[in-house]
Amino acid sequence: MGSQSVTFRVRRYEPGTDSEPRWEDHRIAAAPGMTVLDGLWLVKEHDAPSLAWRSSCRMGICGSCGMHINGRPRLACNTQVSELGGDIVSVAPLPNFAIVKDLVPDLAPMFEAHRGLAPYLVREDTAEQEAPTREYRQTPHELERYLQFSYCIKCGCCMAACPTVATDPQYAGPMPLGQAQRYDGDSRDAGFGRRRAVLSGGSGPWRCHFAGECSQVCPKGVDPAKAIQLLKHDLVFDLLRLHRRAPAAPVAEAPHGAPREGIPAAPARTVTDG
Amino acid sequence: METRGHPNRLGILGWIAGGRWGFERYLYALHRVTGLGLLAYFVLHIFVSSARVLGPESWQQAMDVVSGPLFRAGEYLVFAAFAFHALNGVRLAILELGFGVGRPIDPVYPYATSVGRQRPLALAVMVLAGIVALWGGLDFFVLQ
Amino acid sequence: MRDRTLWTWHVGAGLVILVLLGLHMAIMHLDATLGLFGTGDVEPVDWESVVSRMQDLFFTVTYVLLLGAALYHGGYGLRNILLELNPGPGLRRAIDVGLSVGGLALFAFGTWAALAAPGAATAAGG
Numbered sequence: 002m003g004s005q006s007v008t009f010r011v012r013r014y015e016p017g018t019d020s021e022p023r024w025e026d027h028r029i030a031a032a033p034g035m036t037v038l039d040g041l042w043l044v045k046e047h048d049a050p051s052l053a054w055r056s057s058c059r060m061g062i063c064g065s066c067g068m069h070i071n072g073r074p075r076l077a078c079n080t081q082v083s084e085l086g087g088d089i090v091s092v093a094p095l096p097n098f099a100i101v102k103d104l105v106p107d108l109a110p111m112f113e114a115h116r117g118l119a120p121y122l123v124r125e126d127t128a129e130q131e132a133p134t135r136e137y138r139q140t141p142h143e144l145e146r147y148l149q150f151s152y153c154i155k156c157g158c159c160m161a162a163c164p165t166v167a168t169d170p171q172y173a174g175p176m177p178l179g180q181a182q183r184y185d186g187d188s189r190d191a192g193f194g195r196r197r198a199v200l201s202g203g204s205g206p207w208r209c210h211f212a213g214e215c216s217q218v219c220p221k222g223v224d225p226a227k228a229i230q231l232l233k234h235d236l237v238f239d240l241l242r243l244h245r246r247a248p249a250a251p252v253a254e255a256p257h258g259a260p261r262e263g264i265p266a267a268p269a270r271t272v273t274d275g
Numbered sequence: 276m277e278t279r280g281h282p283n284r285l286g287i288l289g290w291i292a293g294g295r296w297g298f299e300r301y302l303y304a305l306h307r308v309t310g311l312g313l314l315a316y317f318v319l320h321i322f323v324s325s326a327r328v329l330g331p332e333s334w335q336q337a338m339d340v341v342s343g344p345l346f347r348a349g350e351y352l353v354f355a356a357f358a359f360h361a362l363n364g365v366r367l368a369i370l371e372l373g374f375g376v377g378r379p380i381d382p383v384y385p386y387a388t389s390v391g392r393q394r395p396l397a398l399a400v401m402v403l404a405g406i407v408a409l410w411g412g413l414d415f416f417v418l419q
Numbered sequence: 420m421r422d423r424t425l426w427t428w429h430v431g432a433g434l435v436i437l438v439l440l441g442l443h444m445a446i447m448h449l450d451a452t453l454g455l456f457g458t459g460d461v462e463p464v465d466w467e468s469v470v471s472r473m474q475d476l477f478f479t480v481t482y483v484l485l486l487g488a489a490l491y492h493g494g495y496g497l498r499n500i501l502l503e504l505n506p507g508p509g510l511r512r513a514i515d516v517g518l519s520v521g522g523l524a525l526f527a528f529g530t531w532a533a534l535a536a537p538g539a540a541t542a543a544g545g
Contacts, residue, residue, distance in 0.1 A: 014281055022281060096289070099280040107280055149379035164303065167289025169503040186379070201423035208503060210306070211370050213299040213390035222382025227389035234373025237427050287504075307500060314493035321486070321525055325532035327473060328539045331466045338464055354448050361437055368430050411448060418451035 004030040007082055009044050011052065012069075012093035014100045022093075022100060025049065031082040037070055037090060038077035041104075054104035061220060064154030067161070068104055069093040074158035076220045095161040108157050110170065114177040115155070117199055120184060123192025124249055138253040143188040150183035150228045152221045159215035159225045165208045172208040173199075175215035175225035182228035185235060191249035197236060206233045299390055299397060306363050309356040316353045351415045358407040362400040366393070425495055432492040439485040473536040486529040494522040 009029055014022040027044045038056055045052045056066040059078045066077040070092055071085050082090055098106035122137075124130055159175035160166050166174045173181075181200060184190050200206060206229045216226040238244035285292070291304040326337035341350075369375050375396060376389035445453055447463050461468055472478040501514050 016280055019281075022283075094283060096283050096285045098283060100283050101280040106283070145381075146379055149382055152382055164290045164300065165503055167285040168287060169505050170284070171505065172503070201421045203422050203502065205422060207422040207426040208499070209371075210303050210499075211299065211367055212303040213297055213388075216388040216390050217297055219386070219388075222384065222386030222388070224379075224382070224386070224388045227376045227379070230371055230373045230376045230389070231379075233371055233426075236423055237372060237430075240423055240427055310493070310496045311500070314497060317489055317493060318525065321529045321532075325528065327469055328532050328535045330539060330542070334466055334469060350448075354444060357440065357444060361441065364433050365437065368433060372430070410452065411444075414449050414451045 004032045006088065007031040007040070008089045009040055010089055010091040011041075011044065011049070011104070012091075013049075013052070013103050014094075015051075016102055024091075033083065035082050036078055037068070037075075037080045037082060037085075037092060038066055040082055040090065041077060041092065052104075053102045062154065064156035067095050067106075067156035067158045067220075069095055069161060074161040074218045076156060076158070079220050095157050097161050097163070097166045098157060106157065108155075111157055111160055111174060111176055112155070114173040114204070115180060118173065118177050118181040118196050119192050120177075120180045122184065122187065122190050123195055124189070125191060126252075129252060135253045135255070137189040138250045139188055143250070146188070147183045147186035150179050150186070150223055150225075153179060153183070153223045153225075154221055156220065158218045158220060159223075162214035162218040164212050164214065165210070169208060171204050173204045175209070175229065178206050178209070178232060179215075179223060179225035179228035182232040182235075185232065188247065189250045193235070193239075193246055197239065200232065200236055206230075206236070209233075297390070298394070302363055302397065302401075306360060306367070309360040312356050313353065313360060316349075347415065351411065354411045354415070355408040358411065359401075359404045362404040362407070366396055366400045369396070429492055429495040432488040432495075435484065435488040436492055439481055440489070442481075443485065470540040473540040479533050479537065482533040483530050486533070487526055490522045490526050490529075494518045 007029055009027045011025050011027060012022050013019070013025045027048045029040055029043045029047070031040060036059075038059060041052065041054060041056075054066065054068070054077070056078060057063040058065070061076055061079040064076075067074060068077050070077065070080055071090060074095055077092070092104060094100045094104045095106045098108060098111070101107050122130070153176065155176060157176065159179070163172075163175055165172045178200075181196050185193050185196060209226070209229045211226060211230065213226050216224045219225060235244065239246075290307070291300065323337050323341060326333045340346075370389075370393055375393050377392050380387065450463050498514060498518055502511065506514060
C-alpha cells in the first residue's frame with residue numbers, strides 16, 4: 002500500500018500578529034496508519050516550522066492533543082487520517098477554549114473549575130491520609146461505581162462539544178462535573194457536602210440538558226453525560242432527603258492470624274522527607 | 276477566570292452545531308425553541324382567556340379575533356409543540372434524575388454510552404409525539 | 420434560592436403541567452375525537468361551555484394550579500436560556516428580578532380572572 006496525498010487544512014493564529022485565526026493548507030503524503038498527529042509533525046517538519054500544538058504520549062493516555070478534527074473534537078494521536086475519509090483533514094484548536102497560539106487551547110479555566118470541585122478523596126482522617134498505615138477498604142463492587150469516570154484524561158474534548166459551554170463560561174462543564182461524580186461515587190470519600198456547596202449553584206449540573214455530545218466525543222469512553230445525570234440524581238435525592246450517604250470507608254483491618262512466610266520485604270524508600 | 280489568547284467560543288451556533296450533530300442535540304435545540312414558543316403563547320393565552328370575566332360579548336369578541344385561519348394554524352403549531360415538549364420533557368426528566376442512563380461500566384472500545392442506551396426511549400417518545408401531533412391535526416383540520 | 424432547588428421545582432412543575440395541560444389540550448383541542456366537553460353542536464370555546472367550566476370548582480382550582488406551574492416552569496426555562504447567554508452580573512440580577520416580578524404579576528392577574536369568573540358567569544345569566 003502506497004501513500005496518499007492529503008491536504009491538511011490547519012487553523013493558524015499568532016497572538017500579536019493575527020487579529021483573527023486563519024486557515025492554511027499543506028499537502029502531505031499520508032502513509033497507511035498515519036495519525037493526524039503524525040501528519041502535523043510532517044507539516045511542521047517540511048512546511049510550517051512555527052506551527053504550535055500540544056502533544057506528548059502519542060497513545061491516547063496523556064490527553065494533550067485534543068483538537069477539532071474534521072468538525073469534531075478528537076485526540077490527534079488517536080485518529081488515523083484514513084478513518085476520516087476524503088482528502089482534506091481540517092485541524093483547528095478545540096472550540097470553547099481561548100486560543101493561545103495555532104492549535105494550543107487555554108485549558109486553564111477548565112482546570113480551575115475542576116480544582117473548585119475537590120477532585121480528590123476528601124476525608125476527616127487527614128493524618129491517616131498524610132501517613133497511611135493501611136489501604137482504605139473498598140470492595141470490587143464499590144470500585145465499579147466510579148471506575149469508568151476515573152479513566153478521564155482531561156483532554157477537554159467534552160468541553161468543546163458541549164452546547165452550554167459554547168456560550169456560558171460560568172458553567173463548570175462536563176469534565177469537572179464528571180470528576181465530581183467520580184469522587185462523590187467513591188466509597189472512600191466523604192466530600193459530598195463540600196462539593197455540594199459548589200454543585201448546588203449556577204455552575205453546577207443544572208446547566209446540563211442532556212444534549213449528549215460530551216459522551217459521544219469522549220475518546221476514553223468515560224461518558225460524562227452519565228456521570229452528570231447520576232450527580233443530579235444524588236443531589237436532588239439529597240435535597241428531598243430520600244438518600245442517605247454511607248460514611249466513608251474505614252481503613253482496612255489488619256489481617257488475622259500469623260503473617261504469611263516468604264513475603265519479601267518492601268524495598269527501601271527512595272524519597273525521604275525534607 | 277481570565278483566559279488568554281483569542282476567544283474561541285462557538286456561541287449560540289454551538290447550541291445546534293457544536294460537534295457531531297447528534298439526534299439528541301436536535302432534540303435539545305427543538306426543546307428550547309418549542310419551550311420559548313409555548314411560553315409566548317401562554318402569556319398571550321392568559322390575557323385572551325381572561326376576557327371571559329367581562330361577559331359573553333367580550334368573550335365572543337376575543338374568540339372572533341383568534342378564530343381566523345392563521346390563528347387556527349398557529350394554534351395547531353402550539354399543540355404540536357406541546358406534544359413534542361411534553362413527551363421529550365418526560366424523557367429528560369427520567370434521564371436527568373439519573374434513571375435510564377445505566378450504571379458506570381468498564382469502558383471497552385467501541386464504547387457504549389448513556390446516549391446510545393437511552394436512544395430507543397428518544398425514538399419512542401418522538402414517534403409518540405408524531406402520533407399525538409397527527410391526531411391533533413385530524414381533530415383540528417379534518418373533523419371540525 | 421439555589422439552582423438545585425429551583426431545578427427540582429422545575430421538574431416537579433413539569434409533571435404537574437404534563438397532567439393538567441394534557442387534560443386541557445384533550446378537552447379543548449381533541450374535542451372532535453374525544454368529546455370530553457362540548458359535544459355535539461356546542462364547541463368547547465362556546466359561551467355555554469365556558470360558563471359551565473367557570474362555575475365548576477374543579478376547573479377553577481386546576482386553572483390556578485396550572486397557571487402557577489406553567490409560569491414557574493416557563494420562567495425557569497427562559498431564565499436558563501438567558502443565563503446561558505452569559506449576561507453580566509447586573510443583567511443577571513435584572514433577569515432574576517424581572518422574571519420573578521413578571522411571573523408573579525401574571526399569576527396574580529390569571530388567578531384574579533379564575534376567581535372572578537364564577538361571579539361573572541352568574542351576572543351574565545349563566
